[in-house]
Amino acid sequence: MHASESNPRTRSTGQFRLDGASAEPPATGSVTGNPLALDNVAYLHDGTLEGLFSAVFEAYVRHEQPTDIAPERRFRPRLGQSELRIATNTDHAKRVRRGIIAKGGNATFRAVVRAAVSDDPSCGIVVFRFIRQLMSPSVTKRDAARLRSRLADPIVADLHRLEHLTLSEEENMRQFVRFVHWDNGIWFARCNPAQSVVPLVMGYFVDRFNDQPFIIYDENHRLAGVWDTTRTRFVRDVDVVEQDAAPDDALYQEAWKRFYDATSIDARYHPELRDHFIPVRLWRNLTEFKPRRTEFDYDGALHRASDGLPQSDRGKSADAALHDSENRPDLRYSEKRAYDALCSAEDRTDDALRYSEKRADDARLYSECSTPVPSHTGMKLSSAAGPSCQK
Amino acid sequence: MDLMQKLEILADAAKYDVACTSSGVQRSAQRGQLGSARAAGCCHSFTPDGRCISLLKVLMTNVCIYDCAYCANRRSNERERCTFTPRELADLTMEFYRRNYIEGLFLSSGVLRTPDYTTELMIRTLEILRFQYRFNGYIHAKTVPGTAPELIDRLASLADRLSVNLELPSQESLALLAPQKSRQDILSPMKRIAECSQASKEERALARRRTTVYAGHTNTACLKRRGYAPAGQSTQLIVGATPESDLHILNLTAALYRNVSLKRVFFSAYLPVNRDKRLPDTDAVQLDREHRLYQADWLLRFYRFDVTELIDDAHPFLETDIDPKANWALNHLDLFPVEVNTAPYETLLRVPGIGVRGAKLIVGARRTAMLRADDLRKLGIAYKRARYFLTCNGVWGGAGCTFSRESLHAKLASPIDGGAHGRRADRPIPGQLSLFGNDDEASASQTVGYTTGRSPRLGANGEAPASQAELGGKPAGQLRASPPLPSLPRSA
Numbered sequence: 001m002h003a004s005e006s007n008p009r010t011r012s013t014g015q016f017r018l019d020g021a022s023a024e025p026p027a028t029g030s031v032t033g034n035p036l037a038l039d040n041v042a043y044l045h046d047g048t049l050e051g052l053f054s055a056v057f058e059a060y061v062r063h064e065q066p067t068d069i070a071p072e073r074r075f076r077p078r079l080g081q082s083e084l085r086i087a088t089n090t091d092h093a094k095r096v097r098r099g100i101i102a103k104g105g106n107a108t109f110r111a112v113v114r115a116a117v118s119d120d121p122s123c124g125i126v127v128f129r130f131i132r133q134l135m136s137p138s139v140t141k142r143d144a145a146r147l148r149s150r151l152a153d154p155i156v157a158d159l160h161r162l163e164h165l166t167l168s169e170e171e172n173m174r175q176f177v178r179f180v181h182w183d184n185g186i187w188f189a190r191c192n193p194a195q196s197v198v199p200l201v202m203g204y205f206v207d208r209f210n211d212q213p214f215i216i217y218d219e220n221h222r223l224a225g226v227w228d229t230t231r232t233r234f235v236r237d238v239d240v241v242e243q244d245a246a247p248d249d250a251l252y253q254e255a256w257k258r259f260y261d262a263t264s265i266d267a268r269y270h271p272e273l274r275d276h277f278i279p280v281r282l283w284r285n286l287t288e289f290k291p292r293r294t295e296f297d298y299d300g301a302l303h304r305a306s307d308g309l310p311q312s313d314r315g316k317s318a319d320a321a322l323h324d325s326e327n328r329p330d331l332r333y334s335e336k337r338a339y340d341a342l343c344s345a346e347d348r349t350d351d352a353l354r355y356s357e358k359r360a361d362d363a364r365l366y367s368e369c370s371t372p373v374p375s376h377t378g379m380k381l382s383s384a385a386g387p388s389c390q391k
Numbered sequence: 392m393d394l395m396q397k398l399e400i401l402a403d404a405a406k407y408d409v410a411c412t413s414s415g416v417q418r419s420a421q422r423g424q425l426g427s428a429r430a431a432g433c434c435h436s437f438t439p440d441g442r443c444i445s446l447l448k449v450l451m452t453n454v455c456i457y458d459c460a461y462c463a464n465r466r467s468n469e470r471e472r473c474t475f476t477p478r479e480l481a482d483l484t485m486e487f488y489r490r491n492y493i494e495g496l497f498l499s500s501g502v503l504r505t506p507d508y509t510t511e512l513m514i515r516t517l518e519i520l521r522f523q524y525r526f527n528g529y530i531h532a533k534t535v536p537g538t539a540p541e542l543i544d545r546l547a548s549l550a551d552r553l554s555v556n557l558e559l560p561s562q563e564s565l566a567l568l569a570p571q572k573s574r575q576d577i578l579s580p581m582k583r584i585a586e587c588s589q590a591s592k593e594e595r596a597l598a599r600r601r602t603t604v605y606a607g608h609t610n611t612a613c614l615k616r617r618g619y620a621p622a623g624q625s626t627q628l629i630v631g632a633t634p635e636s637d638l639h640i641l642n643l644t645a646a647l648y649r650n651v652s653l654k655r656v657f658f659s660a661y662l663p664v665n666r667d668k669r670l671p672d673t674d675a676v677q678l679d680r681e682h683r684l685y686q687a688d689w690l691l692r693f694y695r696f697d698v699t700e701l702i703d704d705a706h707p708f709l710e711t712d713i714d715p716k717a718n719w720a721l722n723h724l725d726l727f728p729v730e731v732n733t734a735p736y737e738t739l740l741r742v743p744g745i746g747v748r749g750a751k752l753i754v755g756a757r758r759t760a761m762l763r764a765d766d767l768r769k770l771g772i773a774y775k776r777a778r779y780f781l782t783c784n785g786v787w788g789g790a791g792c793t794f795s796r797e798s799l800h801a802k803l804a805s806p807i808d809g810g811a812h813g814r815r816a817d818r819p820i821p822g823q824l825s826l827f828g829n830d831d832e833a834s835a836s837q838t839v840g841y842t843t844g845r846s847p848r849l850g851a852n853g854e855a856p857a858s859q860a861e862l863g864g865k866p867a868g869q870l871r872a873s874p875p876l877p878s879l880p881r882s883a
């Protein structure tokens with residue numbers, strides 16, 4: 001057991017280990033062993049999952065029960081609360097991970113990760129309490145594997161709630177991410193998930209679209225997942241300069257919108273149901289809710305599309321294009337770092353004002369798209385219902 | 392005609408096909424191939440009518456040699472006709488898939504020249520997708536009645552799910568409305584697909600186990616080939632065009648699940664698209680009936696109900712004001728209330744307000760804790776409905792209500808939420824006075840008024856106003872404040 005050298009505030013006091021082979025059980029209940037332990041303390045970390053796990057580790061080392069664990073950028077102290085900044089220590093984080101997996105198994109660890117990347121302000125302390133519960137000697141290893149099913153326990157129920165926030169947002173991304181084909185061969189998708197789930201769904205998209213280089217950009221968390229057909233990278237705090245779309249892209253976007261309009265049945269019109277399934281906050285990045293073109297140069301677009309490369313050659317040309325784009329970087333990386341899927345407990349950077357602006361934007365888009373208009377049958381239809389409903 | 396117009400026409404023509412599921416097969420992606428499939432499926436968008444778009448649902452062609460009374464594409468209708476070339480459709484599928492618009496292709500077709508010719512066009516499209524473009528996503532193909540078995544086999548080896556449309560619930564109705572299709576044409580491919588799919592599944596399971604050695608060779612070659620319709624088959628039938636009862640339809644459904652191991656039976660409320668003497672002369676769409684049928688279908692597939700428990704000869708139609716599960720519970724009040732902390736899983740599944748997920752969560756949570764009402768609320772079950780049928784540690788949750796059929800019926804009855812727009816928004820409520828003096832209705836035995844779809848509704852057997860007050864705080868039906876004024880009721 002050694003103290004973190006990078007953080008002079010921490011002191012080595014305990015002898016127990018988090019990696020499952022605990023020589024001595026961790027303290028429960030009141031603070032023991034550390035006469036200098038703080039009573040009402042908040043641990044602040046850098047917002048990554050490693051940071052959060054380092055803070056959990058530190059709480060064990062210091063025999064403290066923090067009242068809050070939060071990313072530094074987002075933290076507002078409570079009355080009389082002292083703060084402690086925890087430096088991220090990858091070794092400590094790995095030991096916490098090893099401990100969770102050894103006691104609760106991989107499924108429990110995945111649940112903890114999901115809860116930890118949610119944007120809920122309480123997620124740090126919820127995860128900490130759950131880990132304490134899991135590692136407590138009163139929970140046997142056999143019970144630990146199914147600790148997550150004890151939903152009558154408020155500690156477990158909180159974790160379950162946060163896990164579900166992330167799970168449903170992952171599913172939303174799998175459903176509603178829309179790619180645009182850039183002229184340089186890259187497929188680009190802009191999305192605005194409520195939790196930072198891009199690292200969690202990246203594997204799914206890489207699996208499915210393994211022959212096309214793509215970027216999924218999370219504009220809420222300013223995080224980009226990049227797949228260049230050989231490996232995945234994550235880039236944080238990045239702005240994207242959008243490129244020109246490929247010549248046939250407008251054609252297929254328009255085709256999709258028309259398919260969307262044509263496939264609806266007027267006699268079953270029920271927009272409330274649709275809005276229930278597609279959260280309105282996600283509409284602004286969905287192709288089918290973008291305005292329709294009144295005039296579209298079909299012949300020209302078709303001509304250009306047919307001049308394009310045949311399907312089989314497309315992967316190759318995209319590779320070449322990606323190579324070009326690496327020489328002439330189009331993404332302004334403020335930092336270039338590879339992250340693995342676990343290290344992206346990213347916090348929101350947008351402040352309340354930007355958030356309310358976004359909400360107003362969403363509301364405007366919604367009212368534009370779903371303003372009822374009369375149709376020839378006398379039914380009330382929305383303008384987004386499209387021409388098939390209004391002819 | 393350009394591709395865009397074709398797409399509009401053929402998507403519009405295919406929209407009356409109900410099935411748009413991409414579920415039933417789990418297939419991970421392979422390097423160099425595009426696409427994967429998830430057992431649970433994935434909905435990529437939702438149309439303004441609330442139905443999901445999971446697959447690119449189009450017809451190969453809307454040319455048809457048949458003349459079925461209910462079909463928008465029948466031969467005698469004057470419509471713009473067009474046909475995709477296999478290459479066009481394959482390109483479109485790939486481009487949509489790459490943009491994550493769709494989960495795959497749903498390919499149906501009108502009958503061009505002969506059923507075999509049409510199926511060959513479809514096969515050609517799937518071959519381009521599977522072999523040339525190495526497309527690994529989901530494909531649902533519809534078989535045309537009358538296709539040769541060899542072609543169906545070929546289609547099944549390319550697609551994930553096949554479906555044969557049953558169209559109508561009985562032979563007589565089929566003879567009346569679709570005289571060119573025979574019951575044999577529909578049932579024999581269904582049986583063949585069921586048998587071959589089962590055989591292929593067994594063969595693959597054996598090969599995967601690698602313990603069985605056939606004389607001379609181990610048969611692992613079948614694992615390299617695609618399976619025979621790995622996601623099974625489904626069917627669809629039209630409800631409301633012909634006079635069959637719910638009893639008939641549900642019995643048929645249960646038999647199909649039992650005998651030809653269908654994955655799904657889809658119900659499609661009849662929409663009047665043609666004028667025809669053989670069809671019912673009404674503008675009404677039986678959306679509520681379709682909804683109740685789907686609820687019953689779910690009970691059959693996931694809740695271990697038998698069809699005889701849901702419906703019987705004495706009541707051949709499902710109740711409209713109460714869902715089938717609540718109705719079953721009201722008919723078996725002697726089995727309730729059950730103790731939530733001890734009742735077996737099968738019993739919990741039968742409680743209105745508790746679903747499959749809720750029952751599993753309860754079973755997990757009660758291992759270490761005695762569940763109380765507050766805990767059940769947090770588990771996410773519909774405690775508002777379930778409480779009348781549960782005791783938590785011996786305490787009955789329905790305090791304030793008598794445990795009798797009538798009062799529980801009033802608590803559980805709820806109209807189907809059809810939204811604030813469209814046809815389901817305005818509906819008649821039995822027993823309510825109309826503001827707009829409606830002479831036709833006044834002469835009928837009960838007066839009919841209009842309310843918004845969300846308002847509570849009286850029970851079917853016309854309770855006294857006393858029970859109306861029981862329904863809760865909301866006034867029973869406020870008239871719409873704004874025009875348009877309601878016309879004659881559509882479903883009476």
